[in-house]
Amino acid sequence: MNFNPNSSFLYLVAVFIIIFILAQSLFFLLRAYKRGKEIGMDVKKLRNTITSSAIFTVAPAVSILLGVLTLSKFLGLPLPWIRLSVIGAITYELPAATSAASALGVSVSETIESPVVYSAIAWVMTLGILPSTILVPLLIKRIQGGLVSIKNKDSKWGELLITAMFMGMISAFMGMVFSNIRKGLAGWIPIFVMLFSAVLMAVCGILIKVLKVKWLQDYALPICMIGAMAFATIITPAIV
Amino acid sequence: MAIRSYDDKTHYYGKLWIWTAVMVFLFIPISICVYYNAWPPFVSVFKGLLGVAPIFWTVGAIEVITFTPMLGTGGTYLAFVTGNLTNLKVPCAINAMEINNVKSGTEEGDIVSTIAVATSSIVTTLIIAVGVVLLGTLTPILNSPMLKPAFDNILPALFGALGVVYISKNWKLAVTPMLFMAVLFIAVPSLSGSVGVLVPVGAIISIAVARLLYKKNII
Structure with a gap:
């Protein structure tokens, strides 16, 4: 066959x-x-x-x-x-x-x-x-x-334990972003993207908590993610 | 007869679905072998497995131990069938619990996490299916050099936003594991291929730091 x-x-x-x-x-x-x-x-x-x-x-x-x-x-x-x-x-x-x-x-x-x-x-x-x-x-x-x-x-420690596990996962992935920095400026692109995403999230945080833009809370993560991905398409051609 | 709790029933249905899923997974290669009458030599499958199984079985076991407490009962049974845990299901569930102000390990947390993982699985499956159907139209767009940097940077884009939420809340807890991981990856860049193994390493470090700070009443 x-x-x-x-x-x-x-x-x-x-x-x-x-x-x-x-x-x-x-x-x-x-x-x-x-x-x-x-x-x-x-x-x-x-x-x-x-x-x-x-x-x-x-x-x-x-x-x-x-x-x-x-x-x-x-x-x-x-x-x-x-x-x-x-x-x-x-x-x-x-x-x-x-x-x-x-x-x-x-x-x-x-x-x-x-x-x-x-x-x-x-x-x-x-x-x-x-x-x-x-x-x-x-x-x-x-x-x-x-x-x-x-x-x-110990209920407080139980909660802290799960938070620490989250943190372990997040820190491994955030650490991975640094793996290419010895390759010169192009290796920094993921870090710039990560920082941009973090700044966007901070801005969303202010809008939600201070200016009470409640609807934003549900969509903050995808907005920051897509915003940072768009940022990557702009800075990559400029750097590489 | 005692009335079984929601959680007990979730375990019952979860086990039923997950064992069925194991059968379904095995049905894939078996059906290929039977239909094409092409049974591969045992030795070549074994050799092929030898190349990946030691790492992936270890990572798999670690993922079960690390993610079960985060995902809750329903979320765990579903996520370990539908896959893509670290890059999709776990962040999705964490974010949903955060938005709804519920904690994992509670019934509300379990419900929110299950809804998030289930929705995410359905949407992923549908997007891939639509993508496969529209392959001719989509391939040039998805493979365009303009969009490549966006998909190359999907993990930094995700973990930057997710990270800032958690770090701002628990910065004392975050500093040590973050610094450790950054230094480790700068020193040994090739580790980025096995980030899955480093998730539990990060977890153990941050649990140790958390314990220390907790005992000293700093957090």
Whole structure:
């Protein structure tokens, strides 16, 4: 059988996966929304959460779509489409595909023509990421139980612990922004973008808290993010 | 019969969905092998896995431990199926809880986080699907040199804004892990490829600093 990484069969598999993901997300969304109403949370706030999360998601989602396009050059569209719609990210899928292809002595610079190489890549991508999904049902109660017992002992420290975890994540990503500064001025671009985004957020903070522009609160993060991305398109040609 | 709480039921449904998801994930390579009658040699899959699994299994385990307390029950079960945690789902959930003034670990926090993660998953899935359908039209726009810097800088654009909110609230807590990470990445730039491993390192440092400052009544 001739192998085509863009065959209708593979698109069918992709559509099946997409429907599964949408069904699960919708199930959890409706359940949480209903429960929120039941315990007397403000319906308007719940709806605003949906709108603001949706708007925030647009820019990162387009960047994920770019990852699908990058991978599609050698894997066809359906497999990257599947892989980036479920757990996984371009930073994982690309090394996984490269590692599987090189184990079979194939280069990933052109479209895969062998179904064996293709299925090997699909297996490596799947098995490489599966543990994080499997570990959730195995560990979640233990992790939450540990947190509850810390909170019961000392509630202030329990809260501080979660804040510290957030801070750990944020500091790792903010630190990463500095990784190219030894490459000269061009390496500073991410830092300028980060600072611009931070200044925009500070301005939004003033508008929300001092000038009471309440609607802005829900949209401040996407506005700052897209503003800073636009800033990157202006300063990059000027610097590079 | 005892009435089960919302959280208990979330665990029940969460487990049901997540184990189904594991089956669905495995169905992908199996269906390819069966349909094309192309079973890869075990050794090549094993060798391929050897190249990525040691790092990604470790990062995966660390992500579960780090993000579960932040995302709450419903958010965790969903986010670990729909993926893109650090660059999308976790910031989205954190931001939503911040806006609504609810804390993770409470029922309200759980609800808000679940709504944020679910909405974000639906929107991402739809955007990618629309992108795939409109590929011909969108590819030249998305790959245009003018837009490239915007997408190259998506993480600094996100973490600058998110960072300022958290740092302004807890600057005493933020200074040490931030300085440590900045110095580390300047000294060893190649680490940016494995930032996932450094998230728990940052978390451990900031937890240690938090404990110290808390004990001394500084925060």
